[in-house]
Amino acid sequence: MKLRNILATTTAATLALAGAAFADGHGGYKIGITQNNVGVDSYQTTYEKAFIAAAEANDNVEAVVLDAGGDVARQIAQMEDLIQQEVDAIIIWPTNGEAVIPAVRKAHKAGIPVVVTNSNIAEAGFEFVKSFSGPDNITQGSRSAEIMCDKFKAMGIENEAQVVHITGQPGYTTAIERAKGFDDRLPEVCPNVTIVDTQPGDWNREKSQKVMEAFLVKYDDIDGVYAGDDNMGVGALNAAKAAGREGIIFVGATNFAVGYEAMERGEYWGSIYQSPVDDAEAALKTALDILNGKELPFLNYFDTPKITQGNQSEFTKPVF
Structure with a gap:
């Protein structure tokens, strides 16, 4: 070659x-x-x-x-x-x-x-x-919603949980499809869970950390975070850890090594393996x-x- x-x-x-x-x-x-x-x-x-x-x-x-x-x-x-x-x-x-x-x-x-x-x-x-x-990005987003809903049900908060959503780069098909899959599926499996805010993280960990910092200031009650990939999800996790906000369920849509390691530590709940x-x-x-x-x-x-x-x-x- x-x-x-x-x-x-x-x-x-x-x-x-x-x-x-x-x-x-x-x-x-x-x-x-x-x-x-x-x-x-x-x-x-x-x-x-x-x-x-x-x-x-x-x-x-x-x-x-x-x-x-x-x-x-x-x-x-x-x-x-x-x-x-x-x-x-x-x-x-x-x-x-x-x-x-x-x-x-x-x-x-x-x-x-x-x-x-x-x-x-x-x-x-x-x-x-x-x-x-x-990958089938809509299916990935849908599966991420199911992961989050199952966890909320195990915790007994499926009728009251509030979620924030960090998307990928605007205009990027993967970001659009994963968001659609999640947003469409979550109300089907957990109809009483509320998505309180959605902001782009542009596939960037540092930007996603700043987005999460703003979410934490704006919302006193955040039970779950869905991020379009683990790179952004770990950025959000880092913001929550720095703010001392424990107990938030983090779910991504492409499992990175940093997400896998955070799962091993018990800090990050789930993702999609790609x-x-x-x-x-x-x-x-x-x-x-x-x-x-x-x-x-x-x-x-x-x-x-x-x-x-x-x-x-x-x-x-x-x-x-």
Whole structure:
């Protein structure tokens, strides 16, 4: 495999050189990936490493690995670059589910199959995508609501509990879907629980800690916190610990190592187990299956089970 690991700021001319045909002439597929924001959290960093490792293990793959750095305009430019390089397939982890649709449409018109990974684009763009590879984020949010409700019932507070909700980055499909899954499911399983406030944490632990600090000042009674991932959830936990507010139930939606460790300490109740390695490998396999003519479902999900203090021993600690 020939790997082209290109910085997000690289010029189109350099990209064209880097994406040249296989030097050894053995043929194969050239697959480009433009990621959301490697380095913003350990999940995305681990995903990139796993994707590179999976590509390196396949002699029939040349990978052009790009990162948008969270910048929609940069990701659109990277899509343009990959189209110009005439890659065989493009994998995109969207920075914004709506804004990237024109670029995805352009790849489709150029005859390049597009796989969306991890976080889907808006529904208006589905017709330009071959397959989505990743978790079912609405189901994840729904399962998080069930985890929280079950715990409230065990505590006998299911008719009075008050919850605050820390979401991911606004406009980001994963954030929208996890929030929807949670907000729709919680009233079904615990109709008397109240969500008193919702604020974005932008997938950032420090910002989420500040959001939680504000919640703690504003609300004297907080029984539960739902965060769109454990990175944000642990930020909220840190704020509660600093304020001496004990007994709050913390539930996330992607189990990070810090969340797993907090669960071991009895400080964090539950989350959803999702592997970035599985995520990355599934995206590459999906692209290769499409290029090899295999029929795949449009929504190509991998399972993400519930993890709580009660069944934690069944799961290995995440590597991110």
